[in-house]
Amino acid sequence: MPEQSQWMRIVAEDPDHSQNYIERFRRLAEEGMDLSGEARLIDAMVERGARILDAGCGPGRLGGYLHAAGHTVVGVDVDPELIAAAEADHPGPTWLVGDLAELDLPARGIDAPFDVIVSAGNVVTFLAPSTRREVLTRWRAHVAPEGRVVVGFGAGRGYPFDEFLADAKAAGLQADVLLSTWDLRPFGPESDFLVAILRGS
Numbered sequence: 321m322p323e324q325s326q327w328m329r330i331v332a333e334d335p336d337h338s339q340n341y342i343e344r345f346r347r348l349a350e351e352g353m354d355l356s357g358e359a360r361l362i363d364a365m366v367e368r369g370a371r372i373l374d375a376g377c378g379p380g381r382l383g384g385y386l387h388a389a390g391h392t393v394v395g396v397d398v399d400p401e402l403i404a405a406a407e408a409d410h411p412g413p414t415w416l417v418g419d420l421a422e423l424d425l426p427a428r429g430i431d432a433p434f435d436v437i438v439s440a441g442n443v444v445t446f447l448a449p450s451t452r453r454e455v456l457t458r459w460r461a462h463v464a465p466e467g468r469v470v471v472g473f474g475a476g477r478g479y480p481f482d483e484f485l486a487d488a489k490a491a492g493l494q495a496d497v498l499l500s501t502w503d504l505r506p507f508g509p510e511s512d513f514l515v516a517i518l519r520g521s
Contacts, residue, residue, distance in 0.1 A: 322421035323448035325398055330446075338401035342379050346409070349381075357502045358440040359385035361515075362470060366391070370435040373462060374413070375420055376443030378402045384410025394430060396420065421451035423458040433464040440470075440502075444484065445477035452479070456491035460520055469493055469518040472502060481514045494521035 331337050349355060359382040362372065368390045374383035377395030379402050387393045393413035397403050398420065406415045416428065420443075425431075437459050447455055459469050471488075473479065485495055496519050500511035507514060 323450045327446040342405040355381050356385045361502050362438050363389050366435050373434040373437040375439040380406025380410035383413045387412040420455045435467045437469045440472045442473045444473050445479045453487045460492045472515040475512040493518040
């Protein structure tokens with residue numbers, strides 16, 4: 321068994337954490353907040369009808385948008401409450417409870433590789449540190465030969481950018497483009513956020 325994720329440790333300490341997270345994003349959506357910037361970038365990267373894996377999908381805001389845009393979406397998250405919210409709020413995609421450190425979608429009847437795997441919302445910083453390379457290796461195994469893996473997370477969350485990029489390289493993923501925001505601003509030494517577009521090396 322892999323080490324428990326940081327997210328599930330937080331949930332164990334605060335049983336209301338997941339529901340508070342769900343309600344926060346429902347409230348932001350009701351207030352008209354733009355919650356789809358990451359999904360718009362992913363949509364621009366692929367042809368209509370692409371296969372997309374939302375890795376660490378949470379309550380489904382990205383996967384729901386991408387499904388509505390005409391893509392085939394599978395979302396995976398370790399938290400059953402978040403998956404239940406995704407199913408309620410964004411019907412259409414395939415939503416699955418699962419630990420990304422044990423990701424094996426063919427074993428669950430999902431055989432085809434993905435054109436894009438997206439992991440937004442600081443997901444990689446909620447992984448157990450001992451599982452980070454394993455997660456990246458499993459993403460590499462699930463992406464199509466010409467596909468890409470897109471990961472976004474902030475600085476100061478216990479996973480330095482250079483360490484992440486080294487882990488990605490060790491997992492067989494090469495950095496194609498590094499950005500500092502989901503709206504395509506360039507990444508530099510002072511950037512406090514990273515959007516890494518990776519491909520199989």
